[in-house]
Amino acid sequence: MNFLKKRRVGVGLFFVGAVLLLAYWLVPVPDFEELKRRVSVVEDVRRDPIKFCRRSAGDCRHTVVQTLRDGDSRNYNFGQTDPDEIAIGAEIVLWVAPAIKGLESERVWQAEQGGRRILDYEQQASDDRTLRGIMVPLAPFLIFVGLWLIRAGGSPKRSKTGGNATHSLTIAAIMLLSASFACSRQTFTFPEDFVWGTATAAYQVEGAWNEGGKGRSVWDTYTNDLNFAGGENANVAIDQYHRYREDVALMSEMGIQSYRFSVAWARVLPDGTGQVNPEGLDYYNRLVDELLAAGIEPAVTLFHWDLPQALADRGGWRNRESVEWFDDYAKMMFDALGDRVDTWITFNEPYIDAIIIEGSFHAALDPNIDPVPNPFAMRAEVQAGQAIVSHHWMLAHARAIETYRELGLDGKIGITLSVSPAYPATEREVDALAATVADGLHNRWFLDPVLKGEYPEDILALYSEHGDVGIREGDLELIAANRVDFLGVNYYSPTRVRAEPESAHFGIEYLENPDEQPAFNGEVYPDGLYDILMRVDRDYGEPPIYITENGAGFGPDDDQLVDGKVHDVLRRDYIWQHLIAAHRAIRDGVNLQRYYLWSCFDNFEWIYGTSRRFGLVHVDFETQERIWKDSPHDYQSYIRENGFN
Numbered sequence: 001m002n003f004l005k006k007r008r009v010g011v012g013l014f015f016v017g018a019v020l021l022l023a024y025w026l027v028p029v030p031d032f033e034e035l036k037r038r039v040s041v042v043e044d045v046r047r048d049p050i051k052f053c054r055r056s057a058g059d060c061r062h063t064v065v066q067t068l069r070d071g072d073s074r075n076y077n078f079g080q081t082d083p084d085e086i087a088i089g090a091e092i093v094l095w096v097a098p099a100i101k102g103l104e105s106e107r108v109w110q111a112e113q114g115g116r117r118i119l120d121y122e123q124q125a126s127d128d129r130t131l132r133g134i135m136v137p138l139a140p141f142l143i144f145v146g147l148w149l150i151r152a153g154g155s156p157k158r159s160k161t162g163g164n165a166t167h168s169l170t171i172a173a174i175m176l177l178s179a180s181f182a183c184s185r186q187t188f189t190f191p192e193d194f195v196w197g198t199a200t201a202a203y204q205v206e207g208a209w210n211e212g213g214k215g216r217s218v219w220d221t222y223t224n225d226l227n228f229a230g231g232e233n234a235n236v237a238i239d240q241y242h243r244y245r246e247d248v249a250l251m252s253e254m255g256i257q258s259y260r261f262s263v264a265w266a267r268v269l270p271d272g273t274g275q276v277n278p279e280g281l282d283y284y285n286r287l288v289d290e291l292l293a294a295g296i297e298p299a300v301t302l303f304h305w306d307l308p309q310a311l312a313d314r315g316g317w318r319n320r321e322s323v324e325w326f327d328d329y330a331k332m333m334f335d336a337l338g339d340r341v342d343t344w345i346t347f348n349e350p351y352i353d354a355i356i357i358e359g360s361f362h363a364a365l366d367p368n369i370d371p372v373p374n375p376f377a378m379r380a381e382v383q384a385g386q387a388i389v390s391h392h393w394m395l396a397h398a399r400a401i402e403t404y405r406e407l408g409l410d411g412k413i414g415i416t417l418s419v420s421p422a423y424p425a426t427e428r429e430v431d432a433l434a435a436t437v438a439d440g441l442h443n444r445w446f447l448d449p450v451l452k453g454e455y456p457e458d459i460l461a462l463y464s465e466h467g468d469v470g471i472r473e474g475d476l477e478l479i480a481a482n483r484v485d486f487l488g489v490n491y492y493s494p495t496r497v498r499a500e501p502e503s504a505h506f507g508i509e510y511l512e513n514p515d516e517q518p519a520f521n522g523e524v525y526p527d528g529l530y531d532i533l534m535r536v537d538r539d540y541g542e543p544p545i546y547i548t549e550n551g552a553g554f555g556p557d558d559d560q561l562v563d564g565k566v567h568d569v570l571r572r573d574y575i576w577q578h579l580i581a582a583h584r585a586i587r588d589g590v591n592l593q594r595y596y597l598w599s600c601f602d603n604f605e606w607i608y609g610t611s612r613r614f615g616l617v618h619v620d621f622e623t624q625e626r627i628w629k630d631s632p633h634d635y636q637s638y639i640r641e642n643g644f645n
Contacts, residue, residue, distance in 0.1 A: 010149025017142030215270025416488030453480020493522025
């Protein structure tokens with residue numbers, strides 16, 4: 001090939017490669033997730049059109065869907081003059097008409113007016129991925145081969161102009177490559193008012209277990225007297241009671257916007273009721289003031305499992321008087337901090353504490369009850385016996401909200417629930433039923449009263465077979481009248497189940513964690529967070545949602561301190577993946593407003609003591625030294641950028 005031909009071929013290859021890169025860069029990626037979302041909308045309408053209408057904005061949508069249900073799919077009476085509303089109605093017609101008319105909706109339906117055929121979005125997505133997968137390596141290859149041929153095609157005495165032209169083409173190629181790959185990175189930007197935080201609990205971080213007039217909590221008893229944490233206790237924990245200024249400064253450096261902490265009930269009311277401990281109350285006043293001075297919003301959880309021992313001795317949450325005890329305590333805290341704290345959470349994870357922990361500990365301490373080998377699969381009669389405890393939690397929660405609003409405070413008040421989507425092991429009907437029951441036990445037993453003011457009938461019937469659930473006249477009316485301002489969601493892992501007739505746990509068997517390197521809190525499955533957020537939004541009236549806990553620990557391999565550093569790769573990946581899932585939910589319409597990472601610090605992890613580390617910050621439990629891991633650097637950048645690439 002002579003010099004001229006080489007140059008011509010080179011120029012041709014260069015421009016073909018450049019066109020491919022520009023096409024990759026400029027042609028938008030089809031939003032196949034949006035197509036799937038529209039298919040799910042069709043499914044929603046097909047299952048329950050009226051429910052869909054109630055959830056959808058605009059009378060126009062209701063009119064359109066109702067018209068279609070009545071069988072008139074040609075004469076659309078929008079009942080609107082607003083062009084935007086008419087457009088919305090037309091879109092609903094476009095996407096839901098086949099469902100109303102009973103057509104299958106496995107494929108994306110396109111309007112007949114557009115003359116388009118039904119398109120299989122999965123095949124489209126596959127074709128698009130294949131094409132783009134070819135373009136990414138091919139385009140740079142063509143560009144560089146083209147440049148090589150251009151240079152090789154130059155004569156030995158090529159002119160300065162020719163050399164400059166080749167040099168210019170090289171620069172242009174580099175610029176095209178840089179722009180293409182920069183623009184191909186996906187950006188995840190959160191809403192402007194999105195809040196980034198971290199969370200802890202009093203017993204896990206404060207220490208000072210018998211200082212400043214504090215009374216005993218049940219967890220002081222569990223760990224010091226009953227050895228429920230393998231000989232360890234949280235008498236010192238990470239000593240935040242004395243080191244709160246240092247910890248607030250550390251959070252401020254990290255860019256944390258809100259700190260969710262809990263009040264130790266026994267620190268402010270040593271006997272649970274009666275005489276207030278001013279020294280304990282002063283601690284929380286100082287902590288709140290320190291946070292505000294650092295530009296960090298305090299978010300206060302009133303109860304995070306540490307019931308005063310004095311109240312446990314009076315029957316604890318089984319005693320219906322506990323509703324009054326909690327309401328008096330809550331009012332005291334509202335009066336003390338309500339002028340500066342605008343975010344309140346009544347209870348943390350009633351399923352975990354009221355059902356799982358109290359149920360298994362109650363069985364362990366009662367000689368008439370056989371021990372519970374697996375707290376998450378306790379015998380039906382033992383778990384049903386805890387239903388009255390959880391009902392008293394719901395009553396106390398409602399009373400506290402009522403009191404808060406009667407005081408005329410301007411903040412928001414909600415509750416934090418542990419949620420976990422339940423997936424059947426197979427497509428068998430019996431496994432699907434097992435998943436429905438598991439979902440009811442874990443999720444609906446709490447979501448329904450909090451957001452609907454009622455208990456799910458199927459689980460209420462199961463529990464009632466084993467005894468009194470404690471529901472009295474007026475209870476459900478009180479709960480229904482005091483809906484939360486927001487729902488706190490704690491998500492760590494999904495639940496996978498199969499039907500097992502021999503299981504004493506309502507005929508359910510829970511599957512083992514399939515992960516090769518399991519996290520402490522179960523299977524790492526970010527799609528579970530997306531699924532549960534979408535489900536809560538769909539089934540419970542689109543409530544404002546805060547993710548009040550999400551995080552992970554993987555053991556020494558991921559949390560080893562070497563030369564003053566902790567390279568927690570698995571935790572970094574866990575956080576990143578779950579934030580992507582949260583962003584997907586926001587994009588798909590969920591009113592998700594906050595994300596609180598669990599946890600800012602390694603702390604005392606309940607019955608596991610100091611052996612399980614969840615923190616962004618490594619804590620030496622002997623010296624109390626705080627050391628940043630790698631993960632807080634990521635989190636710091638996410639907060640600063642309000643998202644990530």
